Amino acid sequence: MVEIFKALAEESRLRILAILMEDEMCVCEIEECLKMTQSNVSRHLTALKNSGILDSYKKAQWAYYKVSNKFKEDNQDLWLYLVKKLKESPNYHKDLDECQNCKRIDLCDVRKP
């Protein structure tokens, strides 16, 4: 439990989690959406993954991250709380809009026709 709270006790990580709430994403997309450095994104994703909140898989050189279903199941009340509160957080809509813009750019394999 404390490990989960530690992972969540950081603004950048909550922003990442907020945009991952909607759909899985690739590192390069998160970078672009949140205007964060690649290495910083990677580290935060690793922290969230290590605490059991995210899952990831690789497709060629691309790494995709998504909220872990197991996490959602094992921590239903917390997940409910997060979904609600993340949508209310100050950066949420701005970040979401930015993500819509990013989806118009071909960033990684999954976005290519």
Added chain:
Amino acid sequence: MVEIFKALAEESRLRILAILMEDEMCVCEIEECLKMTQSNVSRHLTALKNSGILDSYKKAQWAYYKVSNKFKEDNQDLWLYLVKKLKESPNYHKDLDECQNCKRIDLCDVRKP
């Protein structure tokens, strides 16, 4: 939200919260129950209070802390999660037992007849 997670991202604070789940307590009682230094208890309680999780009141030289009702109302899902998970945590039963022992000792005014 992040402030709340920051307050909860610490083992000692979760232990304090776990025993405060049952009933309000005085600083000196928490000290005794959890075998922590007075100053450390005081600091953790202040952190939990500043994040909105706890409320406190003074009675003479004694300071009592309890879980804030406002916090419970505003963060129902999270509180539900905490109650469940705190009871499952490794130290919970040991700490609870220790508290039962402490209640046999007269520590502060409220315990005196």
Added chain:
DNA sequence: TTCGCATATGAGTATTTACTCATATATATT
């Protein structure tokens, strides 16, 4: 007023954490 008790706070120390730049590693293309 002085003394005793409870607790908050100052200060020091060690550890942890967030971020960056650089680069190692993994995968694909030529």
Added chain:
DNA sequence: AATATATATGAGTAAATACTCATATGCGAA
């Protein structure tokens, strides 16, 4: 094999955090 792209990881730096000891502050009793 060389080159390009994506991402994880090493290393350095600054800031934050947890804990302790000491003591300031607040309250009550004598």
